[in-house]
Amino acid sequence: MGSVPLKVSHQHIHARYIVFDKDGTLIDFHKIWGPRLVRGALKLKDICALDNNFLDHLYRALGYDPQTGQTFGQGPLATAPLHQFATIVASVLFQFGLNWDEACQLTKSHMSPEMTAAPSDDEIIARGNVRSAFEALSNAGCLLGIATTDNRAATESAIARLGIGGLLLDIRCGDDNGPVKPDIAVLLELAASRSLPLSELIMVGDTVSDLAMAKDAGVGLSVGILGGAGSESQLRPYADVLIESVEEITPTELG
Ligand SMILES: [Mg+2]
Numbered sequence: 001m002g003s004v005p006l007k008v009s010h011q012h013i014h015a016r017y018i019v020f021d022k023d024g025t026l027i028d029f030h031k032i033w034g035p036r037l038v039r040g041a042l043k044l045k046d047i048c049a050l051d052n053n054f055l056d057h058l059y060r061a062l063g064y065d066p067q068t069g070q071t072f073g074q075g076p077l078a079t080a081p082l083h084q085f086a087t088i089v090a091s092v093l094f095q096f097g098l099n100w101d102e103a104c105q106l107t108k109s110h111m112s113p114e115m116t117a118a119p120s121d122d123e124i125i126a127r128g129n130v131r132s133a134f135e136a137l138s139n140a141g142c143l144l145g146i147a148t149t150d151n152r153a154a155t156e157s158a159i160a161r162l163g164i165g166g167l168l169l170d171i172r173c174g175d176d177n178g179p180v181k182p183d184i185a186v187l188l189e190l191a192a193s194r195s196l197p198l199s200e201l202i203m204v205g206d207t208v209s210d211l212a213m214a215k216d217a218g219v220g221l222s223v224g225i226l227g228g229a230g231s232e233s234q235l236r237p238y239a240d241v242l243i244e245s246v247e248e249i250t251p252t253e254l255g
Helices: 033-047 052-062 082-095 100-116 130-139 152-162 185-193 208-217 232-238
Strands: 004-008 011-015 017-020 143-147 170-172 201-205 221-225 241-243 249-251
Touching: 011 201, 011 221, 017 185, 033 052, 033 082, 033 100, 052 082, 082 100, 130 143, 130 249, 143 185, 152 170, 170 185, 185 201, 185 208, 201 208, 208 221, 208 232, 221 232, 232 241
Parallel strands: 017 143, 017 201, 143 170, 201 221, 221 241
Antiparallel strands: 004 011, 004 249
16 A cells, blocks of 8 residues: 555644654643652652752753643653653752762652553543544554653553544554664664655654654654644654544545
8 A cells, every 4th residue: 555645733744654742742741651650759868867958950951841731842851761861860869969870760769650650541632633533544554653762551542542542553652672762773764664765754753752753764754643742842843734534534435
């Protein structure tokens, strides 16, 4: 089957493979990661008998604003895989007087479990009707994939909750062996797996990290989704088109 005629917001394009980021693109970003970080941070503060300076420093290091509950779109909380995130947490603990080994151990026992816990029902809030949008695209012949820096267990449970597992050709996660976003090799491998040129791929994401990767790889269309971690002004320079929801990506009728 050849490329599929699609409409993305107002823009028409032919493509074969659509690769979606997960957090902030398919599910609400702010409902899950800010609250998880805060829970882990408060545990560490109590266990290590630290004060609010520790919290301020930790949140700043990870790109989170506790006043607004917003995450900085180009910061570690929004974009880094878990092992990088854990190194930053341990580094802040070290700066507050803990030995490095102890800092790593406490991060592993008290922060990492918060970040890797299976998502609960109230944490997985679909951004629009993801399932029906994916069904329409799949029925039209589009290949669909997910590329996320989150780990595989949490990703698979979110996919199950969204009801899209059977519609996905490939899922790339942050704890996989092999390339991880924003390495463009993720997109190159997905294209190569179906012998497609990069121009047949569309990348959809809510951060500069996703969209800069898409541009560098040379995909056919880089789609920024608003309302996630990245602001409109951050995303605009890297996006060919901006949308509010994946429902705006639709197959067009063949004339
Ligand atoms: Mg995202």
